[in-house]
Amino acid sequence: MLSQLSLKNITVAYGDKIILENLNVEINKGEFVSIIGPNGTGKSTLIKAITDLIDVKNGVICIDGRKNSNISRKERAKLIAVVPQEFNIDFDFNAFDIVMMGRNPHQYGKDKDPVKDYEVVNEAMLMTNTWQLKDRYFNELSGGERQRIIIARAIAQQSDIILLDEPTSHLDVHHQLEVLELVRMLNKNKKITVLAVLHDINMAARFSDRLILLNEKKVLADGPPDYVVDEKILGKVYAMEMLVRNNNLLSSKEVIPIRVIKEKKSMEGVKVHVIGGGGSGEQILERLNSLGVDLSSGVVNQGDSDWEICKMLKITTVEGKPFSEIDDKTHKENIELIKEADFILVTDVPFGSGNLKNLQALTHADCPIFMIKRDGPFDYTEGKAEKILESLKNTKQFEYLESYDEFVELICKGERK
Amino acid sequence: MERFTEKHLWKIAALLVVVVVVTATTIGVAEISFFDTIKILLDHIPSFDPDLEGIRASSRTIVWSIRLPRVLLALLVGGGLAVCGASYQGIFKNPMADPFILGVSSGAALGATIGIVFHFSFGFLGLDSVSIMAFIGAIAALFLVYNISRVGNKVPVNTLLLSGIAIGQFLSALVSLLMIFSDQLNRVLFWTMGSFNAKSWTQLLVVLPYVGFGAVFIYLQHRELDIMLLGEDTAAQLGVDTEKLKRHMLVVTAVVTAAAVSVTGIIGFVGLIIPHIVRIVTGPKHRRLIPYSFIGGGIFMIFCDTLARTLASQEIPVGIITSLFGGPFFIYLLKQKKGRAI
Numbered sequence: 001m002l003s004q005l006s007l008k009n010i011t012v013a014y015g016d017k018i019i020l021e022n023l024n025v026e027i028n029k030g031e032f033v034s035i036i037g038p039n040g041t042g043k044s045t046l047i048k049a050i051t052d053l054i055d056v057k058n059g060v061i062c063i064d065g066r067k068n069s070n071i072s073r074k075e076r077a078k079l080i081a082v083v084p085q086e087f088n089i090d091f092d093f094n095a096f097d098i099v100m101m102g103r104n105p106h107q108y109g110k111d112k113d114p115v116k117d118y119e120v121v122n123e124a125m126l127m128t129n130t131w132q133l134k135d136r137y138f139n140e141l142s143g144g145e146r147q148r149i150i151i152a153r154a155i156a157q158q159s160d161i162i163l164l165d166e167p168t169s170h171l172d173v174h175h176q177l178e179v180l181e182l183v184r185m186l187n188k189n190k191k192i193t194v195l196a197v198l199h200d201i202n203m204a205a206r207f208s209d210r211l212i213l214l215n216e217k218k219v220l221a222d223g224p225p226d227y228v229v230d231e232k233i234l235g236k237v238y239a240m241e242m243l244v245r246n247n248n249l250l251s252s253k254e255v256i257p258i259r260v261i262k263e264k265k266s267m268e269g270v271k272v273h274v275i276g277g278g279g280s281g282e283q284i285l286e287r288l289n290s291l292g293v294d295l296s297s298g299v300v301n302q303g304d305s306d307w308e309i310c311k312m313l314k315i316t317t318v319e320g321k322p323f324s325e326i327d328d329k330t331h332k333e334n335i336e337l338i339k340e341a342d343f344i345l346v347t348d349v350p351f352g353s354g355n356l357k358n359l360q361a362l363t364h365a366d367c368p369i370f371m372i373k374r375d376g377p378f379d380y381t382e383g384k385a386e387k388i389l390e391s392l393k394n395t396k397q398f399e400y401l402e403s404y405d406e407f408v409e410l411i412c413k414g415e416r417k
Numbered sequence: 418m419e420r421f422t423e424k425h426l427w428k429i430a431a432l433l434v435v436v437v438v439v440t441a442t443t444i445g446v447a448e449i450s451f452f453d454t455i456k457i458l459l460d461h462i463p464s465f466d467p468d469l470e471g472i473r474a475s476s477r478t479i480v481w482s483i484r485l486p487r488v489l490l491a492l493l494v495g496g497g498l499a500v501c502g503a504s505y506q507g508i509f510k511n512p513m514a515d516p517f518i519l520g521v522s523s524g525a526a527l528g529a530t531i532g533i534v535f536h537f538s539f540g541f542l543g544l545d546s547v548s549i550m551a552f553i554g555a556i557a558a559l560f561l562v563y564n565i566s567r568v569g570n571k572v573p574v575n576t577l578l579l580s581g582i583a584i585g586q587f588l589s590a591l592v593s594l595l596m597i598f599s600d601q602l603n604r605v606l607f608w609t610m611g612s613f614n615a616k617s618w619t620q621l622l623v624v625l626p627y628v629g630f631g632a633v634f635i636y637l638q639h640r641e642l643d644i645m646l647l648g649e650d651t652a653a654q655l656g657v658d659t660e661k662l663k664r665h666m667l668v669v670t671a672v673v674t675a676a677a678v679s680v681t682g683i684i685g686f687v688g689l690i691i692p693h694i695v696r697i698v699t700g701p702k703h704r705r706l707i708p709y710s711f712i713g714g715g716i717f718m719i720f721c722d723t724l725a726r727t728l729a730s731q732e733i734p735v736g737i738i739t740s741l742f743g744g745p746f747f748i749y750l751l752k753q754k755k756g757r758a759i
Contacts, residue, residue: 048650051653051654052653053650053653053654072658073653073656073657073658073659074656074658075656076656077654077655077656078656080654081654082651082654084650084651087648089646089647090510090646091646091701092700092701093643093646093700093701093702097643097702098647101643101644101647101655102655104640104641104644104655104656104657105655105656107640153655157655
């Protein structure tokens with residue numbers, strides 16, 4: 001396939017500070033490619049290099065097979081349109097004036113054709129649903145409207161390539177979607193090649209054919225969203241714990257950021273086993289995990305919301321079958337974890353025939369057991385659970401707690417001892 | 418609706434210029450009636466043959482050879498400075514910019530001062546040595562500022578503005594130094610406050626091509642000047658060769674300013690405030706801003722010069738009048754706008 005935009009061994013620097021180093025990127029005709037990456041990795045610099053706003057120290061950029069350095073500004077504006085971040089202007093231009101500025105490269109010398117200019121601007125503004133705003137001052141429009149005007153300006157340039165430099169960074173979710181849907185529409189219907197710098201990985205994955213991940217001056221990954229949106233790749237680059245899962249509704253991968261990776265985990269090596277279920281453990285599991293506690297949990301039924309959290313956080317978990325009683329095998333596994341634990345926490349979960357064995361398993365514990373006092377009924381087993389609880393109180397180091405805060409406080413103290 | 422008003426605005430503006438020029442020409446120490454003045458003026462237009470009986474020859478000389486060229490020169494200089502100010506404010510995207518911001522006026526002042534202090538006495542094209550020295554000084558100052566600011570083939574705007582101010586201050590200091598060691602202190606001082614006194618057709622014809630060509634050239638860039646207001650990067654991405662545009666604008670504006678200043682001395686404020694006032698009426702688009710700035714600047718200058726020569730028995734330098742009236746008026750307009758950017 002013909003590559004419409006090609007960057008070969010590009011090095012860009014501000015003074016002595018190298019921003020991009022030996023970068024290679026090929027964009028094919030009709031592609032929708034997004035550039036993602038942490039702040040300061042040169043994403044916007046790439047846009048500047050392509051539009052010749054910054055000198056390229058090394059390497060060659062080609063647009064439609066022509067060397068970028070041989071292309072005049074006027075010609076380049078016919079080949080490439082740029083949609084910048086949302087911005088303000090200090091002067092009272094109306095929306096129509098701004099879109100008409102997109103015609104500038106076509107208005108020199110013999111090219112001048114005011115009738116055609118008007119038609120093109122009219123079409124671009126209708127396409128972006130901004131024609132009704134034409135007489136309004138640009139500054140008085142909302143952020144989303146302004147960005148649509150700027151996209152109309154890019155359309156009016158009649159270029160084959162549109163570069164977008166974080167076009168949605170100041171917009172709310174509604175307008176982010178609106179802008180990106182508009183760009184995708186241009187990409188599909190008008191066959192315009194799109195190269196977008198985007199902050200939002202999920203938006204990028206959802207709308208792009210291909211993602212390019214920049215990190216530390218270089219391309220770290222380049223490929224379809226399903227390949228680039230990967231916990232290992234992204235987690236390292238963004239220095240963050242995240243969950244990547246398939247969003248079946250949008251049929252794309254999506255990232256759920258969990259937390260920034262902290263260098264010191266204060267409670268490392270402290271083993272805590274949590275007995276929960278039914279969503280009773282969600283908060284405390286996340287909290288203990290963030291403290292660096294060596295967590296385990298069991299038995300949790302597959303599909304339970306506590307189970308989902310355990311999976312996301314990669315907590316050692318004894319899994320039971322959905323909607324079934326705990327079988328002997330999982331029961332034994334649970335007992336093993338209980339024996340190893342330094343602390344055991346029982347959430348304010350009620351007990352029924354399905355999870356009664358979780359309570360029974362506690363009779364094997366060698367460590368302190370803490371239980372969060374439940375407000376509602378606790379025993380759905382006609383006294384069996386009560387009975388086990390009574391024996392635990394008598395034979396083990398057992399204590400009721402009012403809140404999870406108390407538990408966190410306790411294990412922190414215990415750790416210090 | 419907009420087209421209707423625009424058409425009429427042009428007619429009104431043109432008519433206003435004619436009325437102001439004629440009215441200013443009738444005003445003066447020598448009492449010549451309004452109708453006599455019109456008759457004298459009409460006499461110089463082919464196919465008009467007014468009855469000049471009873472009008473003294475001296476009146477004809479005063480109207481045609483003294484007042485009219487002076488009024489027209491004020492129109493030209495005021496208009497030229499306002500157009501230069503408007504274009505600078507556009508390319509620098511800075512509301513404080515005026516034609517003198519890059520040190521052109523200080524260069525002219527130094528040139529003129531050298532001419533005055535060292536009693537140069539050469540002439541060229543009917544111009545005296547002071548005017549010629551001022552012109553050379555102005556162009557030299559721009560050349561200096563431009564080359565100091567240049568990085569490779571680019572001229573960053575902020576560097577340009579700062580070095581313009583630095584060079585301006587430096588050259589002004591040299592002027593002051595020359596002044597205090599000279600017996601020509603008065604002449605230098607008066608020169609730096611500007612005057613249309615004793616200007617004739619000669620000066621007018623010398624300045625005309627510079628201002629005429631310059632104003633038309635700047636007008637022809639109106640589309641690119643508009644786009645520059647969105648910022649240099651955006652302008653470049655929309656196909657404007659920003660460096661070339663800046664270079665052309667700097668040179669043309671400096672030449673127009675130098676030509677104006679060299680015959681009249683430094684007349685401040687017109688180039689700064691007129692574009693702002695005009696922008697309130699016409700909006701930011703240079704297609705209208707540039708011509709109306711010319712008209713506005715011209716009319717304002719004629720008004721100020723008429724006051725300068727009639728207010729007191731002794732002629733007041735016109736630069737004093739422009740600032741004296743322009744300053745408060747401009748502040749009034751700023752307050753009217755209630756903090757809105759203009």
